[in-house]
Amino acid sequence: MQQLNLRLKLNGDSSEDQSAKQRVKQASERRVAAVETVEEAWQRILSMKNSDADQAKLLEVKQAMASGKVGRNPADVKKRFSKAEALRLYKDLAESQREEKLAELVQKTPSNYRLINTEDSFAELLADLANEEIIAVDTETTGLDVYVDVIVGISLTLPKADYHVYIPIRHKEGEQLNPDYVLAKLKPFMEDEGLGKVLHNAIFDIAMFRRHGVGFGGLAWDSQTAMHLLNENEAEKVKGQTPGNYKLKYLAPKYLGVESDTFDELFGKNTRFDDVPLDIALVYAAKDTDLTWHLYKFQESHMRRMPEMFKYYTGVEVPLLYVISDLEANGYILDLDFAKEYGEKLNREAEELHDYLLTELSKYHDGDTPLNLNSPQQLKPALSKAIGKQLPNLDAKRTLKPLKSEFEIVAKLLKYKGITKLSGTYIDKLPTKQNSTTKRWHSRFNPMGTVTGRFSSGKDEADTSNQGFNVQNQPEDARKMFVAPPGKVIIGADFKAQEIRCVAHLSEEPALIEAFEQQRDPYATLAVKFTGKPYEEVNKNPDGSDTKERKMMKVAWLAALYGTSKYTMAEQLNTTPDEAEAFMKDLFDSLPVLRDWIKGNEEFASKYGFVWMDKNQRKRRLPNATLKAKWGDRDTWREKNRAMRQATNARVQGSSSIQTKVTMIEAAKMCAEKGNGWCLWGSVHDELLFEAPEDFTREDIEDVKRVMTESYKFGKVANGTDIEVMKRWGEGVTVDAWFENKKGETK
DNA sequence: ATTCTGAGCCAC
């Protein structure tokens, strides 16, 4: 009861109460300090509301204090032992542990780790390298920007000679060989196709060697991409679990049972590797190739048990890394004048809309700060009041668009959102990402960025330069910033209806097979089968637009592929869920082979917990597919059904991505044969883009067509491609139009 | 001051 009274007083806010509050607090602190033992303080601190991370740190400090590893700072002893002090002690503890750890590592340096920093030891290494068939390679660098940073040392593992080396070349302290000399001597080995090489994240090191004028050959294995193929779920986010990753330092303990500290753990976040003393650098860096080598042996033995996957990995994914390396290094050119002018136009429009919206909506906004239109949290209640309708969210497509014609303000908001997205993410942003060294724009193409095998594109995971960007989601309007280099064109070639052809092949549905045999539009063909109307009538309207039958088939098609629910389908077809369901049932009844194929995918996944991509080259593991959905267990039900949808989708997406990757390799070969400035410019899932001299010929186009349609066949289903030519991305013309235009110019 | 998460939206 006394406590309650005290609290009531403390909560008062008159100045008298304030000073009373302070006096009471000070008195109580004096009392606690006088009587509280450190043990009691611990009880108090540990029972506070601490984050999990803090609690763990606190417990560690408590233990360290008990064993005498850390003690209180004499200056603090008079004060009450606080949580803040305990956390300060944690820092001291971590620092001393780090030093201890480093000393221990150096002391326990394996006898077959060699620091190469003399003429003699380097000569011996070169002689031994000549006897190796396959080695492991890694570089240590000043940072992660492969166009700006430099190599500070090189690690090699020589399996036959049975030792691991670190060759420091640019550390700030310690005896080292001349960097140019070392690189010149290593160059023939690095470029030797006959000397196999194993790396972890090879794209990075290949780019680093390239930067120093050293080519790369003989790539045999990349333990990072191989791991993705062996377990694409390693980094999956599961509730209540910390997700894994594909870093060597994570994989080695997990799969090799070897203890391994990360760079940050050992050296802290802001240490550059050229600051690391050589004895420590040796044990850290040589361990990298040591671990990479062992991870390779482990992975190889596993993958060999899946021969088709092994063949695919070594035959496609590994050589693809060279292709990506060239593609990324080539980079892009942006038309900065265009971007500036366009950006200014967008910003003017946005400003006008912003003024209007703020004027109209501010009166419905409560709060001390002005309404922020970019904050859904603030905008939702304000807009709801303005239009007199409670909005569930501000989803442009679902929520706002239907209200667009009824409310002027919603229409303006949609326009505003569209413009600010375009300028904020693309038109104004991309120009700031020019690389200082190459003066070009470089993106990343991660061949294992997705669980199905598609590429992802963007910035490097650990890259802090903020210069990365996603090439694969550039909207139509932003693509216009990308231009061909002077004297060149961009040639775009897509896989016509890639995923549908893929399904035709995998399912062997006769209606689809037949459509492609007759070179007919697949959606129209489905519409014929379903409606009984003639092809011409359902394919295109007289004005060239889509017929409603064809549109419906397209929606239904995607629904089958993606597992759309009847509710979403109803929205898309503008009908009721029941009708949508009935329509899908009728449709699938008319395509029984396709229906059974989808069912088969689901049954396979339910039984085995994974599905195969085309020709068993790759797996998509879906452990949740084996769940038994129980009544009332919503989470299980949701996960199970998600896995069922993924089963079919992954097979289609993954098999299609195999086609794209195989074709990229053949396309790169074609470019190399042609020379004369031909190279790959990009890839966006179902299309490849080339850079070519603007005096390319019709024969060149025939070669592109051949590469696109013949590099990877979906069984007996023919491939198709549409090719266009452009000086500016997205402003393409047909090949015929290009040559017609040229004829006109020369006349 | 830095890092994380969710909403939202771009691509195929």
Added chain:
DNA sequence: AAACGTGGCTCAGAAT
């Protein structure tokens, strides 16, 4: 028995 598969980026706002 409600929400379409694969990604990445930006911004706001919260957590640390």
